[in-house]
Amino acid sequence: MFKPLTSLYSYKFPKVITYMLQVSEYDLWNYLKWLNRTRDFSQIIKRKQLVYTSKSKLIYGFLAVVFILQILFGLTLIYLGLFQHLSGGIYFGLATLISYPIIWPYLIVVGLLVVKILIINPQTINNNLLAKKKFQEFSGIKIAVLGSYGKTTMKELLLTVLSAAKNVEATPGNQNVAAAHYNFSQLIKGDEDILIIEYGEGRKKDIAKFAQITQPTHAIITGLAPVHQDHYKNLAQQADDLISITNFVSNDHIFANLESIELKPYISNTFKTYNRERVMGWKISDIKSQINGLSFKMTKKDQILKLKSPLIGRHLIGPLALVAALADYFGLDQKTIESAASQTKPFEHRMEPYELNGAMIVDDTYNGNIEGIKAGLDLLKELKFKRKIYVTPGLVDQGQKSHEIHFLIGQLIAKAKPDRVVLMNNSTTSSIQAGLINEAFKGELIIENEPLRFYQNLNLMFAKGDLVLLQNDWPDNYY
Amino acid sequence: MKTVLVIFGGQSTEHDISIITAINSIIKPLEMTKKFSVVPLYIAKNGNWYYHPRLKDLSLFRSGQVDKFLSKIEPVKIGLSQGLNIFYRNKIKNQKIKVDLVFPALHGTKGEDGALMGLLEMANVAYVGCDMPASAVAMNKVLSKQLAQVNQIDTSEFMWFKKADLEDQSLEKIAQKVKSKLKFPLFVKPAHLGSSIGISRVKELPDLINAIELAFYYDDLVLIEEEVPNLIEVTLPIIGNQKPQPAYLERPLLKAGDFFDFKTKYLSGGKKSGGQKTDQTSQGYSEVPAKLDKKLYKQAEDLGVKVYKIFSLSGIARVDMLIDAKLQKVYFNEINPLPGSLYAHNFQKFGISNVDLVIQLIDLAFDKFQDNQAVQKVFSTNYLTQF
Numbered sequence: 001m002f003k004p005l006t007s008l009y010s011y012k013f014p015k016v017i018t019y020m021l022q023v024s025e026y027d028l029w030n031y032l033k034w035l036n037r038t039r040d041f042s043q044i045i046k047r048k049q050l051v052y053t054s055k056s057k058l059i060y061g062f063l064a065v066v067f068i069l070q071i072l073f074g075l076t077l078i079y080l081g082l083f084q085h086l087s088g089g090i091y092f093g094l095a096t097l098i099s100y101p102i103i104w105p106y107l108i109v110v111g112l113l114v115v116k117i118l119i120i121n122p123q124t125i126n127n128n129l130l131a132k133k134k135f136q137e138f139s140g141i142k143i144a145v146l147g148s149y150g151k152t153t154m155k156e157l158l159l160t161v162l163s164a165a166k167n168v169e170a171t172p173g174n175q176n177v178a179a180a181h182y183n184f185s186q187l188i189k190g191d192e193d194i195l196i197i198e199y200g201e202g203r204k205k206d207i208a209k210f211a212q213i214t215q216p217t218h219a220i221i222t223g224l225a226p227v228h229q230d231h232y233k234n235l236a237q238q239a240d241d242l243i244s245i246t247n248f249v250s251n252d253h254i255f256a257n258l259e260s261i262e263l264k265p266y267i268s269n270t271f272k273t274y275n276r277e278r279v280m281g282w283k284i285s286d287i288k289s290q291i292n293g294l295s296f297k298m299t300k301k302d303q304i305l306k307l308k309s310p311l312i313g314r315h316l317i318g319p320l321a322l323v324a325a326l327a328d329y330f331g332l333d334q335k336t337i338e339s340a341a342s343q344t345k346p347f348e349h350r351m352e353p354y355e356l357n358g359a360m361i362v363d364d365t366y367n368g369n370i371e372g373i374k375a376g377l378d379l380l381k382e383l384k385f386k387r388k389i390y391v392t393p394g395l396v397d398q399g400q401k402s403h404e405i406h407f408l409i410g411q412l413i414a415k416a417k418p419d420r421v422v423l424m425n426n427s428t429t430s431s432i433q434a435g436l437i438n439e440a441f442k443g444e445l446i447i448e449n450e451p452l453r454f455y456q457n458l459n460l461m462f463a464k465g466d467l468v469l470l471q472n473d474w475p476d477n478y479y
Numbered sequence: 480m481k482t483v484l485v486i487f488g489g490q491s492t493e494h495d496i497s498i499i500t501a502i503n504s505i506i507k508p509l510e511m512t513k514k515f516s517v518v519p520l521y522i523a524k525n526g527n528w529y530y531h532p533r534l535k536d537l538s539l540f541r542s543g544q545v546d547k548f549l550s551k552i553e554p555v556k557i558g559l560s561q562g563l564n565i566f567y568r569n570k571i572k573n574q575k576i577k578v579d580l581v582f583p584a585l586h587g588t589k590g591e592d593g594a595l596m597g598l599l600e601m602a603n604v605a606y607v608g609c610d611m612p613a614s615a616v617a618m619n620k621v622l623s624k625q626l627a628q629v630n631q632i633d634t635s636e637f638m639w640f641k642k643a644d645l646e647d648q649s650l651e652k653i654a655q656k657v658k659s660k661l662k663f664p665l666f667v668k669p670a671h672l673g674s675s676i677g678i679s680r681v682k683e684l685p686d687l688i689n690a691i692e693l694a695f696y697y698d699d700l701v702l703i704e705e706e707v708p709n710l711i712e713v714t715l716p717i718i719g720n721q722k723p724q725p726a727y728l729e730r731p732l733l734k735a736g737d738f739f740d741f742k743t744k745y746l747s748g749g750k751k752s753g754g755q756k757t758d759q760t761s762q763g764y765s766e767v768p769a770k771l772d773k774k775l776y777k778q779a780e781d782l783g784v785k786v787y788k789i790f791s792l793s794g795i796a797r798v799d800m801l802i803d804a805k806l807q808k809v810y811f812n813e814i815n816p817l818p819g820s821l822y823a824h825n826f827q828k829f830g831i832s833n834v835d836l837v838i839q840l841i842d843l844a845f846d847k848f849q850d851n852q853a854v855q856k857v858f859s860t861n862y863l864t865q866f
Contacts, residue, residue, distance in 0.1 A: 357827050386830065446513050460508040460823075463832035 007041035008101040014063035016041050017105050019050040021059060021112075028109050035105055046452050062111075063104060070100040127182040132213045134185035140192055141330070142214060144249070146199040146207055146242055147222030147257070149369040150319065151176065154222050155198045157323045157344055164340035165332045166193040176200030181214055194330070203231045207241045211248040219249045220322070221271075223260035225369035226398050226405065234399075239266045255280075255326075259318055260371060276317040280325040289314045291353055291360055291383055291467075298324060305334060307341040312362070313351050314382075315375035320344065349473075351376065358464025360385065365473035368395060370405055374412060376471045381416040386465035390418040391458075392472050393451065394428030403431045410435015418469075420444045422461075424451040481579040483515045483841065484565065486595065488522040492676045492697065493586035496819050501584035502537045504820040508834040509582070510535075515841075518576055520555070520565065522585070527554040530567045530576070563604040580844055581606040582837070583817065587672055591817045592618035605848035607840045608794035609816040617790055617814035620670045620702045627811045630789050632782065634811050635801065636661055637704035639670065642695055654687045657703050664706045667691055669698030680706065707810055711802040713769050715783035716822035718795045718836070720843050723787045725780055726822070726829040730769035767828045775802065779809045786811055794843050797822055 007013070020038075024031040038044065050056060074096030081089020135142065145155045152174045159170045169192050171184045176198035188195065199210045224239055232238045243266050245254065251270035257263060258275040267273060277284055279298075282305070286297040289312070296317055298305040305324055309316075320341060327337045346352040349366035364376050373395070380388055390413055398405045410432040413421055421436070423429050425447050436445065448454045455473075462468050487501030488494055501519070509517045519534040523546075531552050539545055558564035563578040581604055583595050593615035599606045609617060616622050621639040628634055638660060640653055657665065667690035669677040677697035679690035687703075694701040716726045769776065783798040790796075797818040801810045821840075823833040831839070 357824075358830070446511070448511075448513075454511065457507050457511060460833040461511060463827045463835065464830045466832070 003042055004040040007043075010042065012045075013041060013101050014060055014067055015050055016044050017063055017108065018056050018060040019045050019048075021108070022050060022053075022056050023048070026055075026112065028112060032106075032109060059108065059112075063108065066104060067100055070096055070104075074100075124178065128178060128213050131178075131182040131185040132215070134188055135195075135214045138188060138190065138192070138195060141194045141218060142216045143194065143196045144199055144211065144214060144216035144219040144245065145196060145222065146201065146210075146219060146245060147260075147263075148225040148227045148238065148242075149367075149372050150222035150257070151198050151200070153316070153347060153350055154220055154319050154323075155196050156347055157319055158194075158196050158326070160344045161323045161327050161337065161340040162194055162196075162330065162332070164327075164336045164343075166330065167191060168194045168196065170196035171198045174198070174200070177202070177206075178210065178213065181210060185214075201238075201241055204237060204241060205244070208244045208247065211245055216245075216249055218253045219245045219255070221245070221254065221256040221263065222319070223257045223369075223371055224263035224266070225260070225371045226262075226401055227369055232399075235262060235401075239263070242266070255322055257318060259315070274318045274322040274325070276314060276321070279318065279321045280329065282321065282325050284317065284321050287314070287317060289317075289379070289382060294320070296321070303328070303334070305337055307338060309341050309344045311344055311346055311351070312353055313375050313379045315371070315378070316351070351379070357459065357462075359462040359466040359468060361462075362467070362469045364469060364471045367471050368397075370395065370408070373409055373471055376469055377412045377416040380418060380467065380469050383467055385467035387420070387467070388416075388418040389420045389422070389462060389466060389468045390416070391422040391424075391454075391468065391470045392432075393424035393426055394432055395472060398428075402428060406431030407435040407438070410437075410441075411439040414439030414441035418443055420446065420461075422446045422448055422454065424454070425449045480514065480516050481841075482518060482576060483509060483580050483582050484518045484520050484563070484576070484578040485509075485582045485584055486520045486522065486590075487584040488524070489585040489587070489590045490522065490524060490526050491585065491587035491590060492672060493819075494524055497584055497586045497590070498537070498540050500586065500817070500820050502535060502540075504823050504833060505582050505584050505837055506535050508823075508832075508837045511834050512838060514838070518565065518578070523549060528557065530555045530565055559598070559602040563599065563602040578604055580604065580841060580848075582841070582844075583608055586817060586819065587676075591815075592671055605844050607844040609792050609796055610847075613791045613793065614816045617792065617796065617816045618671055619700070620668055620813050621700060623790070623814055624702070624704075624811070626790065627786065630785075632786065632789070632811045633808065635704045635707050637702055639700065639702050640691070641701075642699035645695070650688050650691055653691060654684055657687060658684055661703065661705050663687075665690075666702075666704050666706060667694050668702045668704070669694045670700035670702050671698050707801040707803050709803050709805040711769075711771070711804050712799070712812075713771070713779055713802060714797055714799045715780060716795070716797045716818055716825050717783060717787050717792070718826075718831075718839060718843065719787075720793045720847050723784050723792075725784055726825045726831070727768035728771070728776055728779055728783070729822075729825050730766040730771075732764045732766055767825050771802075772807075775807055775809070778807075782809050782811065786814065790814060792816065793847055794840055795821060 020034055021031050024034060074093045077086065077089045077093030077096060080086035081093055143158065145151045155170050159168055162168045169188065171180055177200050181197060184197070197214045197216065199207055201207050221242055224235065224242060226235050251268055252272065254271045256267045256271045256273050258267065258273040272280055276287065282298040282300040284296055284298055288295045291312060293308065293310040293312060294317060295308040298307065298321055307320060307324055309320055311320065324337050324341060327340070349363050352363040354361055354363070362376070362379070364372065367373065367376060380390060394406050394409065406428040413432070414436050420443055423432055423445070429447060485501050485505050487497045489497055491497070506517050506519060509515050517535070518530065521529045521534045523529060529549055529552060533539055533548065539548060553568050556566040558566060563581065565576040565578065567574055581599050583590060583606060585591060585595055589595065591614060593611040596606065596611040596614050600611055616626060624634045624637055638657055644653065664680055664682045665687060667679045667681060667687065677694050679693060681687045681690045691701060712731055714729050714731070717723045771779070779800050779802065782800060786798045787796060792814070795818065797815040799812040799815065801812045802808065821836060823836055826836050827833060
């Protein structure tokens with residue numbers, strides 16, 4: 001009962017507020033929503049720690065100083081009220097003492113807004129202009145990779161395969177917003193053959209904004225699924241945003257994922273499409289999907305490509321086939337493509353398999369969308385293991401469709417028939433449970449209240465011969 | 480939800496090892512199941528028994544602040560009538576915990592040697608692991624070798640001495656006796672201790688005297704035995720009651736001449752093995768499963784299971800064996816009725832996770848308890864009427 005109250009007046013409170021801002025990526029709207037729904041601030045810092053950047057240090061230091069000043073001011077007023085008969089001194093002093101942790105978490109937002117308007121925004125405008133100029137000057141191929149999921153994977157596949165014969169550069173890691181594009185533009189030397197630029201849309205008109213700056217010659221739309229529903233009103237808005245790429249790239253240079261059910265209605269006949277059956281005139285056959293990777297054959301008239309990759313999951317056949325087809329289109333020979341495809345590897349936390357104490361773990365904790373969940377569960381269903389364990393907290397940012405989507409996830413889990421399901425307890429858990437019940441799930445269900453502790457002790461739960469699929473992992477601000 | 484009491488710590492040389500076994504290998508996996516209410520009961524080195532939820536947290540013990548923490552709480556009281564009950568006082572009032580099952584995590588004296596099991600038998604509460612008689616025999620290295628021999632199980636040649644023997648004869652005289660009957664090198668062991676505490680390997684008479692003195696420091700019964708030549712040391716963790724299920728035969732890896740002493744096991748991370756690709760477990764480096772000739776592996780496995788049955792072990796135990804690689808002969812060495820960290824690393828490799836291991840052990844404990852309840856223990860007589 002007292003914990004929520006005492007957490008406000010804890011010496012850790014300035015750190016907690018700074019952490020909340022940092023984890024919200026200084027998105028003030030998300031921060032305010034988190035702030036307003038939080039009652040007990042002692043439970044905030046659980047999964048990570050505050051990273052001491054110059055920005056966080058400044059905010060943390062500022063909050064600590066103003067807290068101390070306000071406390072001192074309050075004490076002074078009380079002293080003056082008690083001993084110098086300052087009228088209202090005691091009451092104002094008490095109010096000042098009580099109010100500091102209530103007002104400053106909001107006042108800091110005002111401060112940050114002012115900084116954003118006066119300093120950051122002009123700087124961003126200038127950076128965008130510089131980036132635009134740099135991309136304009138680049139005469140080679142510029143491939144934009146966009147979509148609600150699978151962007152980073154697609155970008156890395158392109159980079160690995162095309163780099164086998166071309167000078168290719170790509171935006172690093174999962175850095176995919178305007179600031180990252182500016183940083184990337186500053187690294188371009190001009191002698192590259194191909195640039196690969198990832199677009200991480202999070203708000204309306206982001207894609208158009210990124211395209212205006214980077215001016216792509218080609219675009220790949222990897223899929224559509226509900227994400228960032230806090231900023232997009234609905235999926236149609238999200239789709240419109242993705243399709244706005246047609247204003248910058250000609251339709252015959254746009255490659256769209258035909259396996260994305262939600263994207264399908266928006267795919268124009270004039271787009272090029274890809275899936276696990278066909279891509280750019282190539283036919284895909286002889287598919288083998290195992291825990292140690294994928295293999296398949298691509299044929300186009302008298303051309304044959306036999307591809308093998310350590311990537312796992314049938315959902316990656318389409319993207320890998322597209323990359324091979326594009327490599328052929330850009331002039332890479334058969335041997336180079338086949339060799340480069342074998343060099344592709346699972347990416348960190350994305351369907352990344354590894355063996356641990358005799359068990360096979362598939363780390364898909366960066367997955368954050370329904371299509372990815374489906375792909376993982378398809379894999380779980382397909383693979384033969386002594387015992388299968390499935391772990392997920394569900395998906396974030398699913399907006400009004402959250403119940404519907406998580407009910408579906410519950411059904412999909414039940415159909416994949418894992419022996420044990422571990423759900424991290426949160427707002428989506430009851431919907432997943434309802435889906436499990438609806439599909440008559442017969443395995444063991446564990447509801448975990450302490451995700452961090454669970455992941456730290458995961459090793460205790462599996463043994464030789466087990467397959468463990470970990471899908472999605474929520475940061476603190478979603479619990 | 481069943482209440483499981485995990486008892487750990489204890490007045491034993493293996494106090495600290497018990498804390499690791501309890502928290503890492505029992506409490507954490509039990510809590511992951513969400514099927515049990517797990518109650519930690521810590522026996523401090525001074526003999527006081529404590530309950531507090533924070534005693535599930537290893538960082539409290541690692542911080543070195545545990546004594547300070549314990550000074551703020553009252554020791555518990557134990558009730559043995561109608562099952563096992565724990566009485567403690569929280570900030571406001573006295574509280575009672577009714578225990579459904581006890582998971583002992585005490586190593587060594589007063590815990591693994593049957594003493595605790597006797598108490599639990601008196602309370603008529605279900606508990607995990609070997610019962611009092613089996614534990615008492617298993618933890619007595621002399622008795623267990625004698626029992627093995629009676630059952631035609633090979634052991635190395637051995638002698639034993641009680642502390643009382645020192646009243647009639649000097650250490651030197653005992654050592655001379657040993658020298659005349661056994662061949663060096665020899666192992667000198669306190670008969671009741673686990674975790675290799677107080678054990679010495681000696682090659683000559685003066686060292687033997689020191690080793691016997693050291694062993695008597697820890698125990699009043701000392702075992703002296705011949706070293707098995709061309710030695711391969713193996714150990715076999717087993718679970719089960721009437722139908723024992725062995726996990727993998729495991730081979731601790733040591734350089735020639737080294738033996739698995741306390742430091743190698745728990746403090747140096749088993750660094751004596753040197754650079755080989757093996758598993759580092761809580762027990763140091765080892766090879767799981769042991770890479771032995773198929774026939775020899777089976778021979779050792781069968782011997783381990785035979786010992787488990789002959790000693791009427793239950794729940795979990797580990798049987799240690801010595802192999803003469805040249806003669807391809809397996810000798811029984813000793814039994815550990817509560818292997819450190821439950822040997823969960825071995826069971827995990829075998830295909831039983833730590834979570835499943837503790838669940839199985841609890842099921843076995845309830846099965847055994849049910850069987851015991853079916854045995855008639857009291858009956859009415861007219862005996863008292865004659866007085």
